[in-house]
Structures are given as C-alpha cells and as structure tokens.
Amino acid sequence: MSGLDNRNAETRAIITGGTQGIGFAIADALADEGSKALALVGRSQEKGDKAVARLKERGVDAIFISADVAKVEDCRRAVETALGHFGTMNALVNAAATSARGSLVDTTEDLFDTIFATNVKGPFFLMQGLVKHLLERKAPGSIVNVLSMSAHAGQSFLTPYSTSKGALMTLTKNVANAYRGNRIRCNAVLPGWMDTEGEALVQKKWHGASDDWLEKAEAAQPMGQLVKPAQLARLVSYMVSPQSGVMTGSLVDYDQNIAGSFPD
Template sequence: MARRRAVVTGGSSGIGRATAVLLARQDHDIAIGYRSDVDGANRTKALVEDEGGKAVTFRLDHAEPEQAARAVDRAVTDLGGVDVFVNNAGVNHRGKFLDESLADWQRLLAVDLTGPFACAQAVARRMVEQGTGGRIVNVTSVHELIPIDGGSAYCAAKGGLLMLTRVMALELAEHGITVNAVAPGETATPMNGVPEHVDAAAIDRPMIPVGRPGRAEEVAALIAHLASDAAAYITGSTLHIDGGLALMGAIPNQAYAGRI
C-alpha cells in the first residue's frame, strides 16, 4: 500500500513531534513545520526517518498568516500531496484582561487563530483539488470552553478555533474531508517548561482529577486515531484529553500551577 502523507505544524517538540513520529510508524510520510527551532525539527525528521518515513522540514510563522499558508502549500508540494493535516502550532500566553495590550491580543489571535485558519484553508484547497478526501485535526485546548484567569486572548483564540473546526467540518464533508479538534489539558512538554526526559507521572497536579499532566504521546495517539480510516464517521467533534480537568470548571491562577 502507498504511504499516506501528513503535514504537522509545531513539529519540533512536544505534541507535534510525538504526532509526527507516531504517524510515521503508521505508514505516513511527514512534512514537519517549525518556527525557530531548526535543531528540534531536524531531530523530529531523524525520528520519522527511523520509522521508515520520508520526512521534510519547513519553516512557518503564524504571526504572518499569509506567509504561513504559502509555506504549508509548498510543503504539500514537497511531500507530493497531502492526506492528513495536523494544525498544531501555537503559543501560550497569560495576561489580565485589564492589562492586556492590543498588540499582545492581536499577536495571540494571529498565531493561535488566524494562522491556523490560513494554513488549514491552504491544505483543504489542495485536498479538494486531489479529490481523494482527507483528515484535518486542529489542536485547540481545554480552554476553548473553560475560562482561565488571565486567558482572555488565549481562550478567545481557542474558542474561535473550536467554532472554525465545526464550520470547516460542515463545509468540507461533501469533499470527503473530516475536520475534528483535539483539546488537551496541561501536557508535559518543553513548551510548558517540562524537559523531555521528565515523565508526566513525576509531576503532581492536585487540581487535575487523575493527578498529573498528560503525555505528548497520549495526545498524539488521539490525533492519530482521528487521522485514521477508523475515524471516517467522526467530524465536527472536539475530543478533550485532559485527565478530567474540564470537570473542574473555571480555573483561577492561584489554584492551578500548570500551563495549557
């Protein structure tokens, strides 16, 4: 069987890296998007190749959405087409509503909402041209629905990505393209200050019902399922993978030490 082709943004570490490696293990060739960590992207590339997959890397910056969309489009060409798009790249930011600057608000929405929109649109257009359907998975956050103290811009962006996912699913279904969101809670990744060698089980999180953060590999497994043939009848859904954090309701900063 021919290998499938997947584009993964934010692939230089954490959830993106774990997803790229798992998809390669499941017979995908991978285009690995990164913003600045070229060494991390090359490390992911080597891990993908160890799994027998073809791998290419490409740079994109969601703060420049048009540039990011062009970069993704070129990556699809380099890969020879696209069957799966994992819209994972983003940033985390906290700022009190009364103190948030307009510049920080606009940058956060560009990186976590407008950039992902532009990239998903570019990929979806290529999938429609191919005429063979596809899978798009947007990585949001438990805070797409659950407010957090200091999260006005972040929650607004992730909530917007949730609704974008649903509209995309509605409009792209006729083309055989499913669109779903994966909403992690706190995940033990370098972006959240956890070195790669530290396992999530070693981190105490009493505010999370299961008592620890998630592992990048656990989130990747859910993404890979949504990218598979087994998930062909799932579209327009958000699947939370948060250790039960969403059960706790709104989260004040003083009660929650983690970052999501």
C-alpha cells in the same frame, strides 16, 4: 513499526509545531502507524533538523519547513513547499500555538494580535491551503486542530488565549460542516494541562515555578499525572486516519477534569 494496524499508511501530513512536544509526538505516532510522508513546520532549524533525522531513521520521507504560523505568507509557503516535495497531501494537524499570559485588563493590543495570529489566523490559512488542494483533486482528507480545555472558559490570566481557542473550536465545526460532502473531515482535541518542554518554560517564565514544578503539579491531579503527549498523540493519529470513518466536527475533551463539574 509497532504493528498497531498500519492505519496511517496512506496519510501524508503537515504538522505545525511538529518539532517538539505534542506536535512531534503526533508525527512519531503517525510514523509508527505507517505514514511515510510528513512535513514538520516550526521556527527552529536546529529542532527541525533533529526531528526530521529521527523520522528518517525510521524510513519516513520527512521534511522540515521553517515557518512562523502567525504569518499568512509563511502558512501559504508551508503548504506549497509540502506539495512541492510530496506532490500531494491529505492531512493537516494544527498543533502550534502560543499560550502567552494575559487577563482582560492587562492584555495589550499587540499581545492580543500575536495570540490570535498564531492560534487562529495561522490554522485558518493552513486549512484553506490544504482544503483547496483536496477540492482540486476531488480527494478526501483529514484535519485535526489541537485546542485546549481552556476553550470552555479558561483562567483569568488566559483570557486572550482561551478566546483564541474558542474561535478555533468554532472554525473546526464550521469547516467540518462545509466540506463533509467532499469527504474532508475536521475534528479537534481539547487537552488539559500537559507535560511538555514548552510548558516547563511557561511555568518558569510566567509563574516562577521551581525545578520540581511537575512533581508538585502531578501530585495534585486526580489521576496523578498531567496529560502526556505520547498518550494524546494516539488519539490524534486515530482521528487523522481513515479508520475514524465519518467522524467530523467532533470536539474531544482530553483531560481528567470535567468541564462544567464542581467539587462535591
């Protein structure tokens, strides 16, 4: 442990998309800040086993739950499995998402449904499961949803994706308002273009990117880099922790490009 402040010593979190990218970076940050109970949700057993092994080496009671967050029954099972193993949970990070491409005119019904099932319906029912548990125990808790700067508008080839993140943005504020009197907080981060394993695959699949796409992309950014998961993870771990106090309903842009701004 780095000895930051042990601020997440009592945090018992479910993290979707927790086996790689921003999801695992958040799990790693929580472990570094004292959390000893982490449930990682994902679809790849191989990645899940590796991620859990890394956390267990640091003394964390970590489990992997194989689940597709696009399926409500899997979301409910994920919460039930975590509760069955740990007894109680008090935090949820919805980091899993699909950023499949589609414009207004070329998005099929199946693609639209897939994106909304993964990016909206899944988080909705995971939040429902945790909040019900917290209400039954009359216990405080914290939820952080990982959105995207695309929730503000998005590019033309991200129409259903951007719309789904906008829906999750509204859901974040609705839940925050509904359960603030129960000490259940709900916040969100909106990262910009991020350097992850998944983004590398997206760039090559959808945009025909070359192997040096990251170097070129970062050279064109105002601060010379894309968003780094390890950096963003510390903000999320703070928002999850009790140290963030009464913070709820907050939508925090995390980017070097400013929503609503234009070149001089």
